[in-house]
Amino acid sequence: MSSPIKSLTVKKFPSLLSGRQKKFKTGSTELPSGTDSARELARALHPDFQYLTVAEVIERAPDCKSFRLIPDSNRGTKKLAYFAAGKYLTVFENINGLQVTRAYSISSSPKDSLDGKYELTVKGVEGGAVSNYILINWTPGTEVKVSAPAGNFEYQPLRDAKTVIGLAGGSGITPFVSMANAVADGDEDFNLILIYGSRNEDSILFKDELDKIAAKTNKFKVVHVLSEPNNSDSDPGFEKGFITSELIKKYAPFDEPYSIFICGPQQMYNYLDNELKSLGLEKKYIRRETFGEVHNPASFSDYPSDVPDTVNVTVTICDETKTVSGSTSDTVMQILEKQGIAVPSRCRSGECGFCHSHLISGKVYIPENLDYRRMADKMYDCIHPCCAFPLTDIVINVPAAK
Amino acid sequence: MKQYDVIVIGAGNGGLTAAANCAKAGLSTLLLERHNIPGGSASSFVRGRFEFEPSLHELSGVGKEDEVGSVSNMFHKLGAKINWITENSTFRLVVPAKDGDKDAFINDDGVLVSVDARMPVGFENFAKKLDEIVPGSYEPAMKAFGLSTRMYEAFDALGEGDDFSGIFKALPYFPDLMRMTTHTLNEGLDALGMPKKAQDIFSTYWSYMGVPGAQFDFLYYLTVMHSYVMNGAGMPKYRSHELSLSIDKVIRDNGGEIWYNSEVTSVIMKDGKPAGVVVNGDKEIYAKQFICNASPDFVWSDLIGKKDAPEKQLRMSNARKTAASLTTVYLGMNKTKEELGIKDYSVFIANSANSDEQFAGSQNYDGNYCIINCLNHVIPDCTPPGTSMLFLTTITFDDVMKDVRPQDYKKYKNKVAKLMIEQCEKALNIKIQPYIEEIEIALPPTFSRYLNTPYGTPYGYRLEMWDSMIPRTIQFAQDQPYDNFIFCGASQERGDGYGCAYHSGEKAANIVIKSLSKEGK
Numbered sequence: 001m002s003s004p005i006k007s008l009t010v011k012k013f014p015s016l017l018s019g020r021q022k023k024f025k026t027g028s029t030e031l032p033s034g035t036d037s038a039r040e041l042a043r044a045l046h047p048d049f050q051y052l053t054v055a056e057v058i059e060r061a062p063d064c065k066s067f068r069l070i071p072d073s074n075r076g077t078k079k080l081a082y083f084a085a086g087k088y089l090t091v092f093e094n095i096n097g098l099q100v101t102r103a104y105s106i107s108s109s110p111k112d113s114l115d116g117k118y119e120l121t122v123k124g125v126e127g128g129a130v131s132n133y134i135l136i137n138w139t140p141g142t143e144v145k146v147s148a149p150a151g152n153f154e155y156q157p158l159r160d161a162k163t164v165i166g167l168a169g170g171s172g173i174t175p176f177v178s179m180a181n182a183v184a185d186g187d188e189d190f191n192l193i194l195i196y197g198s199r200n201e202d203s204i205l206f207k208d209e210l211d212k213i214a215a216k217t218n219k220f221k222v223v224h225v226l227s228e229p230n231n232s233d234s235d236p237g238f239e240k241g242f243i244t245s246e247l248i249k250k251y252a253p254f255d256e257p258y259s260i261f262i263c264g265p266q267q268m269y270n271y272l273d274n275e276l277k278s279l280g281l282e283k284k285y286i287r288r289e290t291f292g293e294v295h296n297p298a299s300f301s302d303y304p305s306d307v308p309d310t311v312n313v314t315v316t317i318c319d320e321t322k323t324v325s326g327s328t329s330d331t332v333m334q335i336l337e338k339q340g341i342a343v344p345s346r347c348r349s350g351e352c353g354f355c356h357s358h359l360i361s362g363k364v365y366i367p368e369n370l371d372y373r374r375m376a377d378k379m380y381d382c383i384h385p386c387c388a389f390p391l392t393d394i395v396i397n398v399p400a401a402k
Numbered sequence: 403m404k405q406y407d408v409i410v411i412g413a414g415n416g417g418l419t420a421a422a423n424c425a426k427a428g429l430s431t432l433l434l435e436r437h438n439i440p441g442g443s444a445s446s447f448v449r450g451r452f453e454f455e456p457s458l459h460e461l462s463g464v465g466k467e468d469e470v471g472s473v474s475n476m477f478h479k480l481g482a483k484i485n486w487i488t489e490n491s492t493f494r495l496v497v498p499a500k501d502g503d504k505d506a507f508i509n510d511d512g513v514l515v516s517v518d519a520r521m522p523v524g525f526e527n528f529a530k531k532l533d534e535i536v537p538g539s540y541e542p543a544m545k546a547f548g549l550s551t552r553m554y555e556a557f558d559a560l561g562e563g564d565d566f567s568g569i570f571k572a573l574p575y576f577p578d579l580m581r582m583t584t585h586t587l588n589e590g591l592d593a594l595g596m597p598k599k600a601q602d603i604f605s606t607y608w609s610y611m612g613v614p615g616a617q618f619d620f621l622y623y624l625t626v627m628h629s630y631v632m633n634g635a636g637m638p639k640y641r642s643h644e645l646s647l648s649i650d651k652v653i654r655d656n657g658g659e660i661w662y663n664s665e666v667t668s669v670i671m672k673d674g675k676p677a678g679v680v681v682n683g684d685k686e687i688y689a690k691q692f693i694c695n696a697s698p699d700f701v702w703s704d705l706i707g708k709k710d711a712p713e714k715q716l717r718m719s720n721a722r723k724t725a726a727s728l729t730t731v732y733l734g735m736n737k738t739k740e741e742l743g744i745k746d747y748s749v750f751i752a753n754s755a756n757s758d759e760q761f762a763g764s765q766n767y768d769g770n771y772c773i774i775n776c777l778n779h780v781i782p783d784c785t786p787p788g789t790s791m792l793f794l795t796t797i798t799f800d801d802v803m804k805d806v807r808p809q810d811y812k813k814y815k816n817k818v819a820k821l822m823i824e825q826c827e828k829a830l831n832i833k834i835q836p837y838i839e840e841i842e843i844a845l846p847p848t849f850s851r852y853l854n855t856p857y858g859t860p861y862g863y864r865l866e867m868w869d870s871m872i873p874r875t876i877q878f879a880q881d882q883p884y885d886n887f888i889f890c891g892a893s894q895e896r897g898d899g900y901g902c903a904y905h906s907g908e909k910a911a912n913i914v915i916k917s918l919s920k921e922g923k
């Protein structure tokens with residue numbers, strides 16, 4: 001058959017092979033630099049870990065403190081990773097020889113991180129293992145290890161409305177303090193109307209800070225809602241009661257769309273779910289931060305009956321296999337941590353997927369609203385141990401803690 | 403001290419098939435991956451009620467129901483079950499009209515365009531459609547497919563695989579192969595007498611490999627076109643994560659081990675060649691053989707270092723260019739594809755139809771070039787009722803972001819995404835912005851973080867004329883650094899793409915299996 005491309009010469013072929021080797025000889029014998037602009041940015045924004053020290057402790061309320069953290073160059077952190085307001089850091093602590101982690105939203109302005117400052121604010125949780133440890137033990141000079149900034153609770157200009165109504169409860173105020181600062185600094189461009197529920201005036205966190213930011217910019221406004229006001233809490237600016245849909249309507253723009261961002265305790269989410277229905281907002285305009293672990297799986301209506309109190313968990317991490325026993329009211333992650341086995345974790349709320357593991361055998365209960373797994377994970381028995389409760393003895397493969 | 407038969411570094415597509423084939427052959431196999439899930443580019447991520455596909459546009463080699471393609475066949479042989487869904491179109495190219503274009507017309511979207519080519523599957527259909535748009539291009543297109551068909555026959559005849567000397571000896575019998583691999587796509591299409599405008603449409607897939615018509619070898623491009631046009635492409639129903647987890651299972655079921663969150667931080671050398679690796683900075687593990695899915699450049703800079711790196715390997719790294727980087731905007735939409743008016747799975751939108759001009763425009767983010775995909779066209783129920791999912795992709799090279807500081811990153815990302823979205827809105831006369839329910843924006847640093855490659859490229863080294871598939875294949879053995887250390891993945895002979903990477907892993911495994919059986923393992 002005659003070739004349709006006869007006009008192209010075949011003669012260039014032999015030199016193709018020798019030419020390639022010649023071309024290689026022109027390359028330098030230097031070691032490739034191992035760095036480029038994309039890698040530099042990725043590393044600056046997402047270091048594996050950040051090593052910090054506590055520089056200052058600020059008492060916010062009797063059970064709540066803010067910690068100013070600065071980079072510890074002796075341990076390898078020269079600069080803090082920049083972040084979008086709303087992100088959290090996972091704190092790694094070693095308490096009585098047990099490795100634990102907790103997520104805390106950064107409460108300071110992103111701009112402050114350029115001057116080497118992050119602020120975390122921790123509120124004591126009754127019976128809480130880590131929050132109370134931090135409140136007692138973190139003092140100026142304490143060495144702290146944290147993750148890179150993480151999470152998806154942030155303003156997205158292409159997705160969100162120009163005005164955000166922030167609904168905060170208790171320590172859920174922290175990401176909003178950062179957002180308010182970012183708005184005032186020009187780091188973010190949106191209007192933030194913060195509706196903040198507290199018990200009474202004394203329990204309001206960041207009151208002065210928020211007022212100061214509001215005085216700086218007309219893009220930020222705060223409304224305090226007190227559920228159990230004292231007689232002396234007579235500021236006419238305070239709202240009384242709970243955050244209701246009526247209250248939201250009162251402060252929301254009436255002639256343009258707005259987004260609602262929610263951060264607070266689980267009870268607040270449950271309550272707001274109902275309230276928000278009556279506002280008839282599109283799903284895209286409602287965003288919520290995950291806020292911590294679930295406990296007490298038996299309280300979920302679809303939790304099976306006849307679950308034993310304790311089960312065995314056989315875990316393989318790389319080349320080590322161990323069997324431990326634990327309570328079925330703990331997550332797989334908690335069971336392992338309580339036995340001194342470190343597990344990869346970030347959000348501890350099912351969402352980030354960092355703890356992704358393989359369930360080899362046995363059954364677990366995963367509350368449906370925390371099941372953020374990928375579809376294929378379900379086909380291949382992959383689970384997120386931070387929100388999976390064992391129902392039987394289980395065998396599980398977990399990645400190395402990082 | 404435990405010694406594995408083989409350690410595979412990296413669980414990208416190449417590393418996965420490498421480890422699966424080794425484990426299946428009964429070798430004690432350890433796959434080490436720095437990330438917490440398998441796949442590299444091939445995974446998925448969840449935002450709200452959407453699960454996004456991070457990278458796969460279309461996978462050739464899936465075949466139709468009755469015909470098994472090379473990729474689906476490979477999964478089948480491994481014993482991995484995939485829910486394949488095939489696709490019945492190739493691409494649509496839309497070029498909005500420039501001022502003064504006398505041939506411009508208004509298309510059925512109501513947009514004034516210079517080119518609007520919606521190309522079907524099947525050689526005959528494709529050539530006819532091309533001829534409709536540019537008269538006189540039927541014959542040249544059919545000749546092109548005739549050439550590519552003969553090339554596949556040639557590859558088959560040579561038992562395409564490990565026997566390079568076979569290919570080498572057979573080359574003189576394939577003058578067309580020699581012609582095609584030493585001439586560019588543009589030269590080849592010229593030789594076939596294809597009108598220029600038809601050449602532009604024919605070259606639309608250049609960005610899948612990142613090399614435009616004047617630099618891409620004719621042979622490789624034709625084989626790529628062939629595989630997409632012949633049968634159309636396919637997708638796994640549950641995103642690429644399904645592909646990766648299915649191979650992960652094959653590895654485990656065959657006694658292989660996979661350690662996630664386990665980054666190889668250095669290679670232990672003994673007598674001038676690799677003997678083991680260090681994981682996460684402190685754990686030493688040993689093996690007889692190594693297959694490496696990690697970027698060669700970073701293997702030399704981060705894992706082995708100047709003292710032990712063969713001089714030739716350093717020269718190779720330095721002489722080659724990094725392939726393209728990608729930027730993708732993932733959008734979960736609160737409207738259906740019909741409500742949005744998105745009529746195709748895959749639309750390439752460009753300010754010029756010409757691949758070389760598109761390439762020239764890719765040195766910056768300037769809203770000149772964007773591919774928009776709507777997965778619901780292939781997998782109708784990939785999102786909840788009343789919604790749909792889009793991803794927008796553009797291509798850049800090297801240092802586009804060198805002046806972007808960490809504190810500017812978020813604003814920069816959003817600026818780039820806005821440009822891309824607006825370009826699609828204009829070219830298709832649709833509205834996207836008001837209906838975005840979820841958005842994620844991945845720029846080269848994002849891919850750098852997940853893939854750990856130079857400039858975050860998923861494509862390996864640039865497939866320039868001098869360093870394209872045929873010379874890479876023939877010189878594969880001499881390209882490898884040590885007799886017990888083989889690279890696999892996009893940096894190797896076939897370059898980027900899921901299918902190519904899967905094949906490269908399989909090939910590396912076969913070499914390792916052979917050499918261990920020679921040793922009388």
Ligand SMILES: Cc1cc2nc3c(=O)[nH]c(=O)nc-3n(C[C@H](O)[C@H](O)[C@H](O)COP(=O)(O)OP(=O)(O)OC[C@H]3O[C@@H](n4cnc5c(N)ncnc54)[C@H](O)[C@@H]3O)c2cc1C
Nearest residue numbers: 103104105122123126127128129130131171174292295296
């Ligand atoms: C993204 C994110 C951001 C966050 N940001 C902040 C922040 O900025 N500031 C802040 O203060 N917190 C924040 N949190 C919450 C924080 O991470 C911790 O959850 C909190 O500090 C409590 O930790 P703990 O160890 O003290 O309590 P835990 O030990 O986790 O215990 C929590 C509570 O559960 C109860 N409990 C334990 N077991 C059971 C059971 N079986 N049944 C019923 N109840 C049980 C305990 O008694 C205790 O009251 C954030 C969480 C997330 C996910």
Ligand code: FES
Nearest residue numbers: 346348350353386
């Ligand atoms: S730690 Fe985030 S999903 Fe488990």
